[in-house]
Structures are given as structure tokens and as C-alpha cells.
Amino acid sequence: MHRLLIALLAALDAIIAAAGGIAVVFAPLTLLWVFGLDGGADWGALWPASGAIWQAGHLVAQTVTLPEVYLATAGIDPAAATFTLSLAPLALAVFTAGFAARSGRRAAEAGAPLIGATAGTLVFAAAATVVALTVGNPIVSAEFWPAVLLPTLVFAVPALLGAVVTAWRVDVDGPISRLRERVARLPRAWAVFPALLLRGTAVTTTGLVGAGAIVTAVAVFTGGADVVALFEAANVDITGGLVLSLAQLAYFPTLVLWGASFVAGPGFALGAGTAVSPAGTEVGVVPGIPVLGAVPDSTTTWLLLLALVPIALGAFAGWMLRSRLADQGRPRHDDADGGIGMRLVLTVSLAVLTGGVAAVFAVVSSGSIGPGRLAMVGPEPGPLALAVGIETLVGAAILLLSPRRTRATPSTPGEATQRKGSADLPAHPGLWRSISAPPMYVHSGSDEASDPAPVVTAAADPEAAESVDDNATEPLEGLRGSDEEDALTEPIEPLDGFPDRDTGRAPGSSVD
Structure with a gap:
């Protein structure tokens, strides 16, 4: 978006923020003048009163001087005729700050954060100057420079924060982007510190x-x-x-x-x-x-x-x-x-x-x-x-x-298996099935008793187990080779006293 257009839109936001805040005050006072008074008040007094309240809402201290007639009617000590009203109705400041932050964010998204924030601030400062020059009256008054600077700060600070934060997040060219790149070169934790x-x-x-x-x-x-x-x-x-x-x-x-x-x-x-x-x-x-x-x-x-x-x-x-x-x-x-x-x-x-x-x-x-x-x-x-x-x-x-x-x-897979203990499963499920399956005693066909062949079971090699892919179909390292395969597949003679699988009788016993 063209920078001049961004500046014009930011200026429009500032005008709306200033006019909207004054209108929020002016409308209730107008209702009070129309319905609550008997025509004794001057219509021209509504603008000074509205402007003074708007200034008070933007942190501007007001000096109040009560007229002598009112002091005599209300019975107020003349020593208290002049006092300062500086407790701000912050709803007006919140309204202005919200509008300013939104304007700064929009300017940053358009690609010119500082231009938008600066343009909006200058226009709002001009509006605050107009109010300060036109709301003076004998009862409520404020010093000129605070009446201009304080409302301007209420707009400028949120606008600048909204522009900087948004420009930090989005990828735009400018000083904020260069600062973000410098911060990104810091060590990993310090780069995200801000x-x-x-x-x-x-x-x-x-x-x-x-x-x-x-x-x-x-x-x-x-x-x-x-x-x-x-x-x-x-x-x-x-x-x-x-x-x-x-x-x-x-x-x-x-x-x-x-x-x-x-x-x-x-x-x-x-x-x-x-x-x-x-x-x-x-x-x-x-x-x-x-x-x-x-x-x-x-x-x-x-x-x-x-x-x-x-x-x-x-x-x-x-x-x-x-x-x-x-x-x-x-x-x-x-x-x-x-x-x-x-x-x-x-x-x-x-x-x-x-x-x-x-x-x-x-x-x-x-x-x-x-x-x-x-x-x-x-x-x-x-x-x-x-x-x-x-x-x-x-x-x-x-x-x-x-x-x-x-x-x-752990530094090695073997240390991991030792820490798990004997009750834990090894990492590779296929290896666990080959280790934990019960031995099968297969009859060799001989009726004579013989010494049983030793039952060979696979030793759990943790390093091999950790390095084997779950989807692999090749035999595990350490179980490969003719000796191991023969030991796992050759028939095993039954022990003495164990029943024959086919007849259910012990080897060597006679059949009736």
C-alpha cells in the first residue's frame, strides 16, 4: 500500500478517536441541557464543559474555581473555592488507547508502521491543541502544554506499541525488521528473550x-x-x-x-x-x-x-x-x-x-x-x-x-536394556518372541531313550536389538548362520520318562 495512503488512513483514525471521545461526553451533557434544566444554561457552555471532561479523561489536571454565588448558597468555605481535579475518568483514555493501538497495528500490516504511528500522533496532537485553545472558561481551566502533550501521549504510546509489536511479527522491511534480524543472530535462548x-x-x-x-x-x-x-x-x-x-x-x-x-x-x-x-x-x-x-x-x-x-x-x-x-x-x-x-x-x-x-x-x-x-x-x-x-x-x-x-x-543401547531390568521387554518385539517362546520337544522317531539335545535359546543382544529395524524381515544379527539355524530347527530327543507324542507312553514300554 502506498505510504501516503497509509498516513491518510492513520490520520483518519486519529480524528475518529478524538471526535468519538468528545462525542461520548457531549451527548449526555446535551441531554441534561435539554431535559434536565429550565433553559437557564447557555448552549455555548456545553462545548467548554465537554472539552474539559475530555481533557480530564486524558490525564490533564483541571483547576476548578467555584463562583462566589455558589459558595454562599452551598455554605462552602471560601478557602476551598479553588482546587485541582486530577483524578482521571480512565474510560476515555482506554477508548483512545484502543483506537491508537488498532491504528498502529493496521499501519504495520500495511508495511509502514512508523509512518502510520507518526501521522496519527501528529493529527491527534493537532486535535488536542484545538480543544485546549477553545475550551477555556472562568470555572474550569487547564495549562496549555499539559493539555496538548498528555492526550498526545495517550494516543502515541499505544499506537507505537501496536505498530512495533505487529511489525516484529510480520515480515516487513524497515528498522524494526533489521532489529529483529540482529536479535535472531543471538544464541537460541537469548533470541526469544524479548x-x-x-x-x-x-x-x-x-x-x-x-x-x-x-x-x-x-x-x-x-x-x-x-x-x-x-x-x-x-x-x-x-x-x-x-x-x-x-x-x-x-x-x-x-x-x-x-x-x-x-x-x-x-x-x-x-x-x-x-x-x-x-x-x-x-x-x-x-x-x-x-x-x-x-x-x-x-x-x-x-x-x-x-x-x-x-x-x-x-x-x-x-x-x-x-x-x-x-x-x-x-x-x-x-x-x-x-x-x-x-x-x-x-x-x-x-x-x-x-x-x-x-x-x-x-x-x-x-x-x-x-x-x-x-x-x-x-x-x-x-x-x-x-x-x-x-x-x-x-x-x-x-x-x-x-x-x-x-x-x-543412555549413551549405548546396552545401558538402556540393563536399566530396564529383567522384567521389562526388550526393544525389538520379534526378538522377544524368539526368546520367550517355550521349547518344543519333538519326537525323533526312535524308541530308545537318548540324551536330550541341549535347548538353544537366543541370547538377547541389546545392541543388536536396538539397532534392528522393526519392519526388517531379515534374521536378527547374532541369530544368522548355519550353526544357530540348525540348533533352533533340528529335532530334539525327548527326555527319559516323558511320554511319547504319538503313543502317549514312555519310550521302551511295551504295548499290550
């Missing part, structure tokens, strides 16, 4: 987010009565309740990351000097946001067992990576699964990268929701990264660094 590290990190982080989603859902279910009570205390009509529900839905990814921090152990805060963790809960006065009714008033020490979840995720990732390393190695070598040095580096790298991703989760899911003590809400990056890194390290080390029992391969 792919294994990313795969293991994806397993641990996805599992941690999934565990956080489960914990959040359980908390909302168990605290449903408090959530409903806070909805009723808000005293809003149907339209207001719908808008309030959509706003809380936009914060659902943020709450999921809070749940992931709760699972890992450090938990999160709902204000300065508060903590919500498995070790204990101390929240004080909770803001009257309905979804915060799901926050438990107290916890039990049994919830500390949730820390086993990140350890189990690390162990699962370690098992998966150890299996793939073994597949890359060669049999009958001590370093078939990469060697202890390579596995140690992989374990530490997995823990560090997973802890780094957890720190990013804490940064994007924390911030301020009001003045005073509400300026500190969410998990802290340092404790969360440390806890997740250590837990992942312990779990991954159990499977990646533990010695693995391997089946020893």
Missing part, C-alpha cells in the same frame, strides 16, 4: 487487572445498599441520575486499578491520612459519590491471602516461559531451557517490568477530587510497584529457577 519477556509481562499485568475487576465487582455487589442510599441522598431526577451513572461508569477503569492495588496489598487512599487495604481500613468521612459506598468500613485479615494472587500469576508466567524455553533448547544438554543465567535475568526482568507497569497504573489512577484532604486519592506508585515486583519475583522464581528433572538418555 518476546518471552513481553509475553510474561502481559500475563502478569492482565491477570492483576482481572483480579482487580473481580474485587471491584464483589465490593459493589456487597455494598449495594450503601450505593443505593447515596443515590437517593443525591436527590436527582431521571436525567440527572442517568448522567451521574454515566460519569461513574467513566471512572470504572480507575476503580478497577484501585482493586488491583488492593489485591497486591498496598491498597489505596480516599484522602490524606486514610487507607483501604487488606491489612485494615481507615477512611473517615467518605465523599457522597454513590460508587464510593462500595468501600468497606472494615476488612478481615483473611483478605491478606489475596497477595497470593500476584504470586500465582508470577508462577504461571514462569511456568509458561520455562516451557517455551525448553522448546527452544536442544535435547540432552544441560542448558536446554536457557541455562540458569538466562533464566535468572528473565525472572528479574519480568519482576521489574511488571512492577513498572503497576507503577504506571498507580500514577494514572490517582489524583485529586477536591480541596483539603481530598487532594490525595488513589494508590501510591512506589509501594504498589515494590509489592507487585516482589510478589511476581517470588512466583516466577519458583518455576523459572527451580531445578528441572530431565530424563537421562
Whole structure:
């Protein structure tokens, strides 16, 4: 595909991502203006409000300044008239990141990953600049450069990751392909190191987010009565309740990351000097946001067992990576699964990268929701990264660094037969039948007793047995030759006292 066409399609993706995010915010506000208000609000105020919410969803901190009339009506201390709102409704950022990753992947599949990611990023940056220049108002405002750079990063990073990962998998020309060829020249285990590290990190982080989603859902279910009570205390009509529900839905990814921090152990805060963790809960006065009714008033020490979840995720990732390393190695070598040095580096790298991703989760899911003590809400990056890194390290080390029992391969077939023991069958079934068949005593026709001929049986030659093809019809090596054939086929005289096959009487006995 022509590179100009790829750039145009990437630019179209960026425009759709920006316009779609703003439309998701603008539509509920329009419904609120049409059905929920008595015509006192200006239609022109909808765009600044929508743009400010879109910026907040892309990690841009908003400075809120309440008017004096509202302060007097609500009885709010004038000292709290200005505060920062920086806790992001991450649903908008997730929407943009998903669109960006898809755009980067499509550009890579078309053969121009970097061109597509760059074009989309520039167009999205232009859209963020337009929003920053047009949404200013006396109540909510943001600094210009963060309002442009942060939304651009939310689009650029997933777009670049999607392009690079896809270009690494597909065969395209360019710097990514050349880098992949250089990595492929490394030793066998080290050549797959980047792919294994990313795969293991994806397993641990996805599992941690999934565990956080489960914990959040359980908390909302168990605290449903408090959530409903806070909805009723808000005293809003149907339209207001719908808008309030959509706003809380936009914060659902943020709450999921809070749940992931709760699972890992450090938990999160709902204000300065508060903590919500498995070790204990101390929240004080909770803001009257309905979804915060799901926050438990107290916890039990049994919830500390949730820390086993990140350890189990690390162990699962370690098992998966150890299996793939073994597949890359060669049999009958001590370093078939990469060697202890390579596995140690992989374990530490997995823990560090997973802890780094957890720190990013804490940064994007924390911030301020009001003045005073509400300026500190969410998990802290340092404790969360440390806890997740250590837990992942312990779990991954159990499977990646533990010695693995391997089946020893004997150097000669004779050693293999000796290890099997006398009760085991030899390797060649035809040889076993010739050895284990009972001796046949054939009457030679003479009535006189004679010494029986020695019974000759084939000696199991393990080396011959291992080297003979199952489909071969030739006699086995070691049984070939006239002496052996005669010994196996010549008639054998019966022993004294054994009955004659034809008459059923002993040789030499008279017949009545």
C-alpha cells in the first residue's frame, strides 16, 4: 500500500478517536441541557464543559474555581473555592488507547508502521491543541502544554506499541525488521528473550487487572445498599441520575486499578491520612459519590491471602516461559531451557517490568477530587510497584529457577536394556518372541531313550536389538548362520520318562 495512503488512513483514525471521545461526553451533557434544566444554561457552555471532561479523561489536571454565588448558597468555605481535579475518568483514555493501538497495528500490516504511528500522533496532537485553545472558561481551566502533550501521549504510546509489536511479527522491511534480524543472530535462548519477556509481562499485568475487576465487582455487589442510599441522598431526577451513572461508569477503569492495588496489598487512599487495604481500613468521612459506598468500613485479615494472587500469576508466567524455553533448547544438554543465567535475568526482568507497569497504573489512577484532604486519592506508585515486583519475583522464581528433572538418555543401547531390568521387554518385539517362546520337544522317531539335545535359546543382544529395524524381515544379527539355524530347527530327543507324542507312553514300554 502506498505510504501516503497509509498516513491518510492513520490520520483518519486519529480524528475518529478524538471526535468519538468528545462525542461520548457531549451527548449526555446535551441531554441534561435539554431535559434536565429550565433553559437557564447557555448552549455555548456545553462545548467548554465537554472539552474539559475530555481533557480530564486524558490525564490533564483541571483547576476548578467555584463562583462566589455558589459558595454562599452551598455554605462552602471560601478557602476551598479553588482546587485541582486530577483524578482521571480512565474510560476515555482506554477508548483512545484502543483506537491508537488498532491504528498502529493496521499501519504495520500495511508495511509502514512508523509512518502510520507518526501521522496519527501528529493529527491527534493537532486535535488536542484545538480543544485546549477553545475550551477555556472562568470555572474550569487547564495549562496549555499539559493539555496538548498528555492526550498526545495517550494516543502515541499505544499506537507505537501496536505498530512495533505487529511489525516484529510480520515480515516487513524497515528498522524494526533489521532489529529483529540482529536479535535472531543471538544464541537460541537469548533470541526469544524479548518476546518471552513481553509475553510474561502481559500475563502478569492482565491477570492483576482481572483480579482487580473481580474485587471491584464483589465490593459493589456487597455494598449495594450503601450505593443505593447515596443515590437517593443525591436527590436527582431521571436525567440527572442517568448522567451521574454515566460519569461513574467513566471512572470504572480507575476503580478497577484501585482493586488491583488492593489485591497486591498496598491498597489505596480516599484522602490524606486514610487507607483501604487488606491489612485494615481507615477512611473517615467518605465523599457522597454513590460508587464510593462500595468501600468497606472494615476488612478481615483473611483478605491478606489475596497477595497470593500476584504470586500465582508470577508462577504461571514462569511456568509458561520455562516451557517455551525448553522448546527452544536442544535435547540432552544441560542448558536446554536457557541455562540458569538466562533464566535468572528473565525472572528479574519480568519482576521489574511488571512492577513498572503497576507503577504506571498507580500514577494514572490517582489524583485529586477536591480541596483539603481530598487532594490525595488513589494508590501510591512506589509501594504498589515494590509489592507487585516482589510478589511476581517470588512466583516466577519458583518455576523459572527451580531445578528441572530431565530424563537421562543412555549413551549405548546396552545401558538402556540393563536399566530396564529383567522384567521389562526388550526393544525389538520379534526378538522377544524368539526368546520367550517355550521349547518344543519333538519326537525323533526312535524308541530308545537318548540324551536330550541341549535347548538353544537366543541370547538377547541389546545392541543388536536396538539397532534392528522393526519392519526388517531379515534374521536378527547374532541369530544368522548355519550353526544357530540348525540348533533352533533340528529335532530334539525327548527326555527319559516323558511320554511319547504319538503313543502317549514312555519310550521302551511295551504295548499290550
